[in-house]
Amino acid sequence: MPRETMLADLCRQLLADAYAPAAVLIDRSHEILYSMGPTHRYLHMAKGVPTRELVAMTAPELRAGLKSALRKVKASEPRVVSHGIKMTIAEHVAIVVIDVRRVAMEGEEVFLVCFVEEPFQDHETEGKPLPARGGRRLADLERELEIARSELRDISRDLELSNEEQRTINEEALSVNEEYQSTNEELLTSKEELQSLNEELTALNGQLQETLERQRTTSDDLQNVLYSTDVATLFLDIDLNIRFFTPATKSLFRVIPGDVGRPLADLASLASDANLPLDARAVLRTLVPIDREVEVPGASWFNRRILPYRAHDDGVEGVVITFTDITDRKLAATALEAARREADRANLAKSRFLAAASHDLRQPLQSLVLLQGLLAKTVDGDAALQLVTRMDHTLGAMSGMLNTLLDIKQIEAGVVRPDVSDFAIDGILERLHEEFAYQAESQGLDLRRVPCSAHVRSDPALLEQMMRNLVSNALKYTKHGKALIGCRRRAGVLHIEVWDTGLGIAEHELQAIFEEYHQVANPARERSRGLGLGLPIVQRLGQLLEHKIRVRSTHGKGSVFLVEVPLAHHHAPSSPIEPLVSVKMMDGGGAAAGTILVVEDDPDIRDLLQLLLSAEGYGVTVAAGASEAVAAVAAEQDKPTLLLADYNLPGGMDGLEMAARLRTMVGGHLPAIILTGDISTRSLQQIAHDGCAQLNKPVKPKELFRLIRRLLLPAASPTSSPADEPFARDDEPIRPVVFVVDDDEDVREAIRCVLEADGRVAELYATSEAFLGAYRDIPGSCLLVDAYLPRMSGLDLLRKLRHEHPRLPAIMITGSSDVSTAVTAMKAGASDFIEKPISGNGLLASLDLALERSRDGDKSVARQGAAAAQLVSLTPRQREIMDLVLSGHPSKNIAADLGISRRTVENHRAAIMTKTGSKSLPELVRLALHANVSGDTAE
Structure with missing residues (x-):
């Protein structure tokens, strides 16, 4: 520090010590903030509890003058200087003047109190006559009296103000009392009525006290319920700070009473529940309760439920989180699942037993049925025919029992699918x-x-x-x-x-x-x-x-x-496209053609089948097992035209596997009939999803012949199968074919009836693989395929045909459609997409439309321009909604994504259908594809 600064500070300090008065800085409550100068001459520590209050520490002689000065400064005056007050300081009499100023500091009002000491001029009386000294003394007394009077006036003024306030309060009380009296005077006409009203008020007061007591009791009961229950409950405010918790909460959180007011995030949870804060905020935002199951160490589970905390005015002031112990329920569910698995194992064992028993029973029963069929053709005489007929009834009863077992096993296996x-x-x-x-x-x-x-x-x-x-x-x-x-x-x-x-x-x-x-x-x-x-x-x-x-x-x-x-929504006229109860075949007519390979390990059944088929004029080759059948086909030059095989064969290869092997060997489609007495779930599912026909043992000869004739139709038949095409005459023109691929036999037969009635040729296939194995490129043909097929689905078949046979028009037909499936099908190459059930006329119209579009391939550009023109009238919002609809989104999801109501989405969808002239969603899909991707789909 420079010497000049030090000298300046010393000079200021000496002047302050020598001439500055004692000064104290206080606030409005008279608390001392700072002091300087010889304040010890005027201030003293008060007795009792230490205090910084200035008035209490001021010397008694100065206290009245200080109070008066402070009162005046607080009232209005910025500065007040009191009269000199005589007091004894260090055995000397002095006159003290109190100077009080109001000062503003950073918006706060403070006061500077200075004690200015003046010497007592007593020497003026010395040497003067006694009367002069008495006059001086009298003047001092008069001044002190004036000061006392001033203080008294101040005190009186304060008392008057206090009295005035008290008077105002009393007047207000009196006014209220008068209002009550006025009201009582208006309502009561006598003193007795006033007393009655007072008694009623007393009674109401008593009732109020009782109500308060009941409310207090209810509050105590509620608190006891919360504290006695095992449900952990946590109350949070709007900022997710803890408001209240029950003792059971301690089992999930490390929480103590001192944590009230702390944020939820500060608590250490014993459960693995990282989503708790996020879910709490979501409930505050949406007011929708959220439930979640959480696990705590020790294999305990709790159901955590978060609800909004609603006040009396229905306002939300936080959330309530409850944790309900569901450990017992979880254990019970685990035990129930274990019991279910045990029951499933027992049911599976039962099913295996029934399947084995059914197979073992059906084998000799099949021999009896075939033998009865041969006897019916050979015996003569009424008595013999009567015995054969009774034998047929007995075998029918036995077959009915086994078929009943088969029916319930088919339902269990999931083979039965409603149409x-x-x-x-x-x-x-x-x-x-x-x-x-x-x-x-x-x-x-x-x-x-x-x-x-x-x-x-x-x-x-x-x-x-x-x-x-x-x-x-x-x-x-x-x-x-x-x-x-x-x-x-x-x-x-x-x-x-x-x-x-x-x-x-x-x-x-x-x-x-x-x-x-x-x-x-x-x-x-x-x-x-x-x-x-x-x-x-x-x-x-x-x-x-x-x-x-x-x-x-x-x-x-x-x-x-x-x-x-x-009940049906509309009484549509019955159509032959409706699924038939059974496919009724003609029982005769037509010469047998082709060779049938019979594979059966039971020698009696094998011999009887050979006799039956030979008697009908079929060529028959027999084998006792799969290996023998494969060897026989490999050795013969003339391949079999139909396979008749048992499902369960010795040698590690069952009937389905053998059929697949033989089809590979013959290099094409080989119709196959699988005879089975096995009713196990696995076997039924395998046969149901394969391209082979199935007959359950015991099968009657008539049923067997009808199925064989259907699979080996003559080449001249309008519905000739691909296997018979080599027998067609060379000079016969090839007619267009409608290829029907559907895994439901009744649906296939019903569709064939519709097509034949319209003079069309139909080929029926149960699987996509069977169709691909027999497909020929015939001009003017069309494909009708179900969307949901075993193994290769209808959509996969369309994608494959688009690359290998793009000229074949295809129609997708299904019983459970949606927009996304329709879009996918048409992008895969489908010309149309129709839903079951469909009338015969509707099916034929779709076929004609698909064939017309196939022939008019050169008009695709014109169709694309017309479709684009229809979509130009749509608004941007309608185009956006149409794109979402074509993507398969339901209306409620579209409304949520776009932030609009579901009704608005429905109105836009209706406007889209009106502007585009579309009568159905598939029609809208076709229009959109023509406008946007028709060039791609035509490749």
Whole structure:
């Protein structure tokens, strides 16, 4: 520091010490902030609790003057200087003047109090006469008296102000009291009424006290509930800070009472729940509760639920998080899953046993059936024919029992897939009545049918099977009286009812009758009443079709079984495209042609099959196993035209594997029939997804011949199969063919009926592989393919044909379509996309349109320009929504993505359909493809 600065500071310090008065800086509450100078001459530490309050520390002589000066400065004056006050300081009398100033510092109001000391001029009286000294003393006393009076005036003023405030308060109280009195005077006309009102007020006050007490009790009860429950509950405010928690929360968080007010993120959670803060904020944002299961160490599980915390005005002031212990439920679910797996293993073992038993039983039964067929053709005489007929009935009963086992195994295997369509129910009722009329008449029963004009939506084949089982049961358990088949309409559904006057069912057995092998009143297990699988099959088919099964019964009087089937939306006329209950083949006619390879390990069945087929004029080659059959085909120059094989063959190769091997050897399509007595789930699924025909043992000769004739149709037939094409005459013109690829045999046959009725040629295939193996490039042909096929799907087939055979027009047909599938199919090369069920006229129209588009390939550019012109009128929002629709997004997802309402999306979709002139989504897909990617799809 420079010497000049040091000298300046010294000079200022000396001047302050010598001439500056004692000064104190205080705030509005008189607390000392800073002091300088000889303040010890005027201030002293007060007794008792230490304090920094200036008035309390000021000498008693100066206290009244200081209070007066501070009061005036606070009131209005910026500076107040008091009169000199005489006081004794260090045994000397002095006059002290109090100087108070109001000062503003950084927005805060402070006060500077200075104690200015003036010497007491007592020497003026010395040497003067006594009267002069008395006058001086009198002047001092008068000045002190004036000061005292001033202080007294100040005190009086303060007292008056205080009294005034008190008076104002009293006046307000009086005013309120007067208002109450005025009100009482208006309401009460006497002193007694006023007293009554006071008593009522006293009673209300007592009730209020009781209400408060009840509220306090309720609060205590609620707190006890929260503290006694095992549910951990955590209350958070809007900033996710802890407001309250129950003691059970300590099992999940390391939390103590001092954590109230801390952020949730500061707590150490014992559970693996990193999403807790994110979910809490999401609930605050959306007000939608969120549930999540969380695990804590020790294999304990909790269901964490977050809800918004709502105040009395329905405002959200935070969230409430509860943790419910679900460990027992998790353990129970684990135990249930283990029990389910054990039950599945037991069911699988049962299925394997039934499959093995069925196979072992069907083998000798097949021999008996074939032998009975040969006997029926060779025996003469009424007595012999009667015995052969009775033998046929006995074999039919045995076959029915095994077929019933097969039906329920097919449902378990998932082989049965419903094909839902709209159709008239009366056709099923009429067929059932014709089918069971003879049986009812032979039992002396009256079987009646009430005609019904209703149309329903279901799978006709499966529904007829359900009703057949119910009618069969009604006749089995009715000894006398009648049975009735009819329908009732109920609230959008049709009740198909079967009434009987039979034994009836006890109430405790109404559920048990749907269990496998359960029979009513049949302890001896009479064969005529079946195996007890009819109603279980009905129930499982009902679950598959989503049809409710109901039963009402009175023991000893009869029963009513009803099936609830939804009514069709529109009464469309019946069409041959509807799935058929069965494919009825002609039982004769036509010369047999071709060689059949029979592969059967059972020598009796093998010999009988050879005799039967030879008697029909077929060439027959037999083999005892797969290896022998492969060797025989490799050695012969004339390849077989059809394979008839057992499924279970010795030597490590089953019938399906052998068929695939032989097809590779012959280099083309080889029709194959698989005979099986195996009803295991795995076997049924394999056969159902392969291109081979299936017959279940025991098979009757008529059924076998019908299937063989269908697979080996003559070359001149309009529906000749690819295997017979070499037998066609060279001079015969080749007609265009409609290739039908569908894994449902009934659908294939129904489509063929429609095509033949229109004079077209149809070729039927069950798989894409079978079609590719037999495909020939025939001008004017068309492909009709199902979207969902085993192994190679319909979409995969279209993609393959697009590169290998681009000139073949194709139509995709399916029973469960969506927009994304339609777009994918048309991009893969489909000319059209139609949904089941479709009428015969609709199918033919689609075929004509596809063939026309194929012939008019040069007009694709014009179609593209016309389609683009139709889309020009769409707004940008409509184009955006159309792109999302064509991508397969539902309306609710489009609304969420675009931030608009679902109704707005629906309005835009309707406008798009109107502006483009599209009547359906497939039509809109075709239009969009022509406008955007038609050039690509035409390559």
